Amino acid sequence: MNPKITLFEEKIAEAIDNVFTESQPRTLFDPAKYTLSLGGKRLRPLLTLMAADLFDKASDDVIDAALAIEIFHNFSLLHDDLMDKADLRRGHPTVHKKWDQNSAILSGDAMVIEAYRYIAKVPKSQLREVIDLFSTTAMEICQGQQYDMDFEKRMEVSESEYLEMIRLKTAVLIGCALKIGAIIAGASCRDADCLYEYGINIGLAFQLKDDLLDVYGNPETFGKKIGGDILCNKKTFLLIKAIKNSENSQREALKKWILASDFDPDAKIIFVKNIYDELNLKVITENLIEKYYLASLDCLSSVSVSEDRKKDLIELSENLMYREK
Amino acid sequence: MNPKITLFEEKIAEAIDNVFTESQPRTLFDPAKYTLSLGGKRLRPLLTLMAADLFDKASDDVIDAALAIEIFHNFSLLHDDLMDKADLRRGHPTVHKKWDQNSAILSGDAMVIEAYRYIAKVPKSQLREVIDLFSTTAMEICQGQQYDMDFEKRMEVSESEYLEMIRLKTAVLIGCALKIGAIIAGASCRDADCLYEYGINIGLAFQLKDDLLDVYGNPETFGKKIGGDILCNKKTFLLIKAIKNSENSQREALKKWILASDFDPDAKIIFVKNIYDELNLKVITENLIEKYYLASLDCLSSVSVSEDRKKDLIELSENLMYREK
Numbered sequence: 001m002n003p004k005i006t007l008f009e010e011k012i013a014e015a016i017d018n019v020f021t022e023s024q025p026r027t028l029f030d031p032a033k034y035t036l037s038l039g040g041k042r043l044r045p046l047l048t049l050m051a052a053d054l055f056d057k058a059s060d061d062v063i064d065a066a067l068a069i070e071i072f073h074n075f076s077l078l079h080d081d082l083m084d085k086a087d088l089r090r091g092h093p094t095v096h097k098k099w100d101q102n103s104a105i106l107s108g109d110a111m112v113i114e115a116y117r118y119i120a121k122v123p124k125s126q127l128r129e130v131i132d133l134f135s136t137t138a139m140e141i142c143q144g145q146q147y148d149m150d151f152e153k154r155m156e157v158s159e160s161e162y163l164e165m166i167r168l169k170t171a172v173l174i175g176c177a178l179k180i181g182a183i184i185a186g187a188s189c190r191d192a193d194c195l196y197e198y199g200i201n202i203g204l205a206f207q208l209k210d211d212l213l214d215v216y217g218n219p220e221t222f223g224k225k226i227g228g229d230i231l232c233n234k235k236t237f238l239l240i241k242a243i244k245n246s247e248n249s250q251r252e253a254l255k256k257w258i259l260a261s262d263f264d265p266d267a268k269i270i271f272v273k274n275i276y277d278e279l280n281l282k283v284i285t286e287n288l289i290e291k292y293y294l295a296s297l298d299c300l301s302s303v304s305v306s307e308d309r310k311k312d313l314i315e316l317s318e319n320l321m322y323r324e325k
Numbered sequence: 326m327n328p329k330i331t332l333f334e335e336k337i338a339e340a341i342d343n344v345f346t347e348s349q350p351r352t353l354f355d356p357a358k359y360t361l362s363l364g365g366k367r368l369r370p371l372l373t374l375m376a377a378d379l380f381d382k383a384s385d386d387v388i389d390a391a392l393a394i395e396i397f398h399n400f401s402l403l404h405d406d407l408m409d410k411a412d413l414r415r416g417h418p419t420v421h422k423k424w425d426q427n428s429a430i431l432s433g434d435a436m437v438i439e440a441y442r443y444i445a446k447v448p449k450s451q452l453r454e455v456i457d458l459f460s461t462t463a464m465e466i467c468q469g470q471q472y473d474m475d476f477e478k479r480m481e482v483s484e485s486e487y488l489e490m491i492r493l494k495t496a497v498l499i500g501c502a503l504k505i506g507a508i509i510a511g512a513s514c515r516d517a518d519c520l521y522e523y524g525i526n527i528g529l530a531f532q533l534k535d536d537l538l539d540v541y542g543n544p545e546t547f548g549k550k551i552g553g554d555i556l557c558n559k560k561t562f563l564l565i566k567a568i569k570n571s572e573n574s575q576r577e578a579l580k581k582w583i584l585a586s587d588f589d590p591d592a593k594i595i596f597v598k599n600i601y602d603e604l605n606l607k608v609i610t611e612n613l614i615e616k617y618y619l620a621s622l623d624c625l626s627s628v629s630v631s632e633d634r635k636k637d638l639i640e641l642s643e644n645l646m647y648r649e650k
Contacts, residue, residue, distance in 0.1 A: 023464075023468075024468070025471050025472060027471055027474075027475055028467060028468060028471035079431070079434060082430065083427040083430055083431065102408040102474060105404055105407065105408055105430060106404070106408065106467055106470060106471055106474075108434075109404060109433075109434075109467050110467045112437050113437070113460055113464045114464070116441055116456070116460050116463075117457075117461075117464070120453065120456045120457060120460060124449075124452075124453055127449075127453060127456075128445065128449055128452060131441070131452075131456070132445060135438055135445060136442075139435060139438045139439070142353060142431055142435045142438065143348075143349070143350065143435075145431060146350050146352055146353035146431055147350060149352075149427060150350060150352055
């Protein structure tokens with residue numbers, strides 16, 4: 001592993017360990033601490049530290065902002081899991097299962113506020129710009145989640161609606177994580193904006209890769225059961241394209257499976273995957289991922305620091321593109 | 326009515342009308358706008374404007390901060406109503422009844438973020454101080470709500486625990502509303518702190534008055550049915566004192582009514598009120614309200630502006646103390 005990245009990851013882990021440690025009552029803060037402890041990739045705070053590092057800013061100067069972003073991200077997972085009635089998150093029971101619904105609501109609220117407490121620690125001269133970007137992004141994530149829930153109730157969603165939804169729900173926080181690192185590091189507006197757009201493209205590719213792995217992941221390395229999205233009729237890029245690109249007979253059969261309440265799970269996965277295969281959706285999705293990945297590299301190449309400094313970010317985004325889980 | 330207060334109220338109403346008007350999707354923002362439209366006293370933003378006015382600061386310069394506080398207050402009502410499973414708020418169906426639970430969760434989240442968007446509009450030189458106070462207060466409100474929910478599961482709660490809970494859940498936002506008005510108006514730290522303490526005392530008196538009115542309010546002017554708190558075993562100041570001050574036989578009878586799941590509502594109200602009467606709780610509560618009211622006047626008298634300028638605030642707090650609903 002890259003030693004700099006390892007160091008950053010250790011700093012992030014240590015900082016997260018110190019959140020919500022002392023506060024009372026524990027009935028409020030234990031579920032929040034539990035949510036944060038479930039881990040995950042810690043991708044967003046890492047991107048903040050790496051963006052700042054591009055401009056030679058020390059990680060200690062951006063760790064609070066990085067933490068704010070990770071706390072907000074985990075808040076959104078907590079409330080989303082409650083709204084989606086998900087029982088598990090990264091293999092562990094979700095807060096509303098381990099505690100109860102009210103704990104999930106109120107601990108999530110406390111996490112939003114804690115995120116703002118951390119973001120408000122940035123230097124005074126950058127406070128307004130950073131906090132405005134943070135709030136705009138936070139609101140976009142709520143909008144994205146609302147579109148996602150609204151789409152669940154509709155049979156047909158257009159490709160552009162879907163891409164806008166994942167831009168809001170997933171990509172903007174990745175762009176924001178990078179841009180805030182750049183702002184605090186004193187980068188020019190142009191560089192900060194390029195990093196934001198780099199993040200948007202990485203974020204879109206990242207989510208499409210998620211959609212793809214659910215169907216075409218390697219069962220031995222994926223970590224979750226293949227076909228989870230298919231079983232719960234999640235409006236992924238593949239399902240949306242399948243509904244759009246299918247012929248009448250295929251589409252009717254697909255809709256029957258979507259509307260069925262009593263079915264054999266394996267049969268449903270095989271059937272839907274078969275349609276995806278017939279419609280060549282693996283390649284179509286891979287091509288779109290590639291398009292966003294190349295666009296992201298384009299944005300990164302416009303950032304006015306030496307190519308040598310960008311190697312870590314390029315390596316990280318390659319890993320995200322070629323990941324197996 | 327005091328013409329200045331009327332003008333302030335109009336400004337607040339107009340500003341609230343402009344919140345969440347254009348944003349999309351409406352599935353996210355309509356429930357938020359509905360919550361804000363239900364009205365109520367608009368006490369907190371009014372206090373921000375009045376605190377600024379004490380130091381001759383124009384209301385237009387503090388209206389954004391005042392709005393932030395009102396939006397946050399309404400967010401907390403929205404999520405509290407969901408957690409308490411309340412069907413009505415100010416005579417109208419609550420968001421989770423009119424829409425659904427997920428709308429209540431996510432629209433509430435959007436309101437917190439919108440509150441931060443407004444609070445971040447304060448002048449740069451005061452931004453950090455204001456936002457830190459706002460976040461501390463917001464977190465305290467969550468802590469207060471958690472204590473309130475925790476207390477529901479306990480039979481005995483001490484008077485000091487109860488007073489700390491209502492300080493967090495109700496009083497700190499009133500103190501914060503006043504202090505933020507003072508900070509933006511350029512008041513000294515000492516004056517801003519005195520106004521905060523004035524608000525804490527007013528807030529405590531205000532909540533105790535609420536507890537009192539539920540039992541001893543005039544049914545013709547109260548607006549709600551008398552005894553609502555008694556029926557749902559709400560741990561009000563009166564119930565906590567009753568459990569503490571009652572003799573064994575009274576206490577056992579009281580606990581039986583609290584634990585009963587099948588009972589005649591009117592009989593329960595009459596029984597519990599009778600115990601309150603026997604324990605002289607009306608007078609005990611009135612005395613405590615008076616104590617906090619006098620303490621609030623004491624804090625206000627320490628603020629270094631002419632007594633003449635304080636008349637509006639004194640009149641407002643008198644109205645709060647002697648209100649019938």
